Amino acid sequence: MTATKLMSLGEAIAEFVPDGSSVVIGAGLESCIPFAAGHEIIRQRKRHLTLVGPISDILFDQLIGAGCVAAVRAAWVGNVITGSGYNFRRAVEGGDIEVEDHSNLTLALALRAGAMGVPFLPTRTALGSDLFSTNPHLTAVTCPFTAERLAAVAAIVPDVTILHVQRADEAGRAHLWGNFGVAREAALASRWVILCAEEIVAAEVIERDPNRVILPGFRVSAVVHVPWGAHPSPVPGHYNRDHGMFLSYQRESKTPEAFAAWQASWVDGVRDRAEYLARLGQERTASLALKHHALSEAVDYGC
């Protein structure tokens, strides 16, 4: 019997996200973004973090606005539906944070290299671009076999990856479905992995469908039960994207004062995700629920 890795969100963040960590949070690009975990990081006043991710919608902007971040290694930071992330803009323009500019492909490759245990991977993207001038971990190389000019992307080995998944067992095995973004690469590259799950299920539920397991349980450090933990981002099989929240965030982050009020209300003003949900209200969550279900056929793993 494997020991349980189940803990509270507060415990998981306190133990596995020390000040100064490099953190992947929002590996799904637009879906399954662990907003609850990000908000707990803000409440615990974590400092000097390095955020790693391709596109993590507004969560990076919120962590930057709350003063948790020293550096960002990312392809895109903003609000997917409206454009600019105002906290990110202010922090970069004011020289408060460092940025390493990636494309989605170079970031995915950096994490894949980390997951593979190699120092770099080659690619044909970004050649000729100025990403090379604002990312010291990209350099042009000559292929030893074909003599072609290629870009080399240095591996990223994050301290911790926080993933939001549909279901997990106590031993740290999880099912994730939908599009994956860089979730697999990020988790496999990281020293620690925190899984935030909509549901905690019996080990048997996970074991009966091993193809859907995102990474082996021995690579997972903590499992946290956080229903609605990815709101306002969507979670396949659970809830739709709350567009209204992203639209109002544009206004609520436009000035430092507006953002402080947003943080006081939606993060510091609630103790945990349960209180956040109570503030959100049942009518709002009901409007995001799946309108219809679409189940796939079961597959036969028999022998």
Place this chain on the structure above:
Amino acid sequence: MVVETQTRVYTPAESMVTAAAREIRDGEVVFVGMRLPLLGFLLARSTHAPRAMGVYELGIVRNTPAPEPILTMGDLPNLSRAQWLADTLDVMSLLQRGDVDVGFIGGAQVDRFGNLNTSYIGGVEPGKIETRLPGSGGACDIASLARRHIILMAHEKRRFVPRVDYITSPGFGDGPGWRERAGLPRGGPSTVITTLGVLRFDPATCEMLLASTHPGVSVEEVLANTGWPLKVAPEVTHTPEPTAEDLQILRRFDPHGFWTGH
């Protein structure tokens, strides 16, 4: 703002999306970007390009319009009955192999060789950064690796500059041969669709050329809103208007006018 002609009333965004859709040929594999390109693909798929295949950077490949209106590519209806749900690295690898015919990107600043900036206005050093923009996302990859790519953006003098402050997404660099020397395997911008017209590239010089102006827009207006002496194609025309069918379909996919403001 609306465009009102003798036959139809539509917005500049609807005109841009329609022009974008017409760049997609039937059967092509299309890397679909955020915002207006989402709608452009849906329109093409519903009209002249029913066999077009859509690839989305989140790790989605699909060949039918989402069953319900979507605002972002990550909306759950965009996953419903997809051809493939996969890793970002998988769909980016399709792009790198050369399997993607055409990609769409937007920009804040573009220059005469189609180089695009969505990262830094001013300089990159602290103190010199006037505006920090969101960055590449997948745009640099599309511009580097698609067989051709199409740029959609607002046509303003401050955005159409002689030389971009930072190349996020490579166009033709400083002219012929630049992409090959850089090591890029193929591609380059084929078309720039703006709020005022459609621009293409002179194959001999790799410089942008005005190909058509949208209904109600004059060549002079385009020139006045471009930050370098823009060349005009000898056969410059008017961009065909969206048809009544185009507008009907667009309004079905964007029922509240979120993207097109109808």
